[in-house]
Amino acid sequence: MRAEALKGHLDGILLAVLEPGPGHGYAIMEALRVRSGGQVDLPTGTVYPALHRLERAGLVQASWSEAGGRRRRVYELTPAGRRALDTERTTWQDFSAAVSALLHPAPAAVTSP
Amino acid sequence: MRAEALKGHLDGILLAVLEPGPGHGYAIMEALRVRSGGQVDLPTGTVYPALHRLERAGLVQASWSEAGGRRRRVYELTPAGRRALDTERTTWQDFSAAVSALLHPAPAAVTSP
């Protein structure tokens, strides 16, 4: 899938992945690949800047951790992040319903009589 | 609705509106507003450039028409445009299913055991 189509919804997806518990960037990319059945496979140049963006926005909170000589930046939802996720979910519902409706039927011609 | 969220799907929507028959820019904006129950209300600075883009891409074909002293640029789908619309519909199905799946459940934590 053209991951480019995620435009504007990536943030919500990342927040959703972090909802059940903290995680680091690499694990998030893995989780997305697995959960989408390989459909969503984001490059690092997409995920890391997005996480930094979320951090700047105060939606996630980050901290360094060490595991087997590998440093990890672990991200966790903030209260604001949870609220933003809720908002994103309802926004997505409305949005996808609207697009589906517009994309599918095609009842009559556009030109007025 | 944040029309910005349409990123990447606007073209498909415009093609869908033009599917049943030709139409001009202003009527297209009207049609979108009406069909979406006011949810989708695009500014002219979004619609006209998008139509020009579709024209450059060969997905629509444009011609001037005159009606009551008002010039109108009427757009019509090309065969390539119809094919692109089909593609967009299946792409949208996959995409929206994937996003819904990722956004909603949240089965387990990200971090591996």
Next chain:
DNA sequence: CGACTATAAGTAGCGACGCTACAGGTAGCG
């Protein structure tokens, strides 16, 4: 040992896209 893969994080620069804020013009109504 050396090469390679997996794990892990990051940045610079680019291109695409939608938006804001304009500009310009006609028709009709009070």
Next chain:
DNA sequence: CGCTACCTGTAGCGTCGCTACTTATAGTCG
């Protein structure tokens, strides 16, 4: 005459995801 609806358009901006690259450690295979 002023206002609203109709109709098209552009310049410049900001955001966002992508490509391509860099840096570093751990494990595996020949």
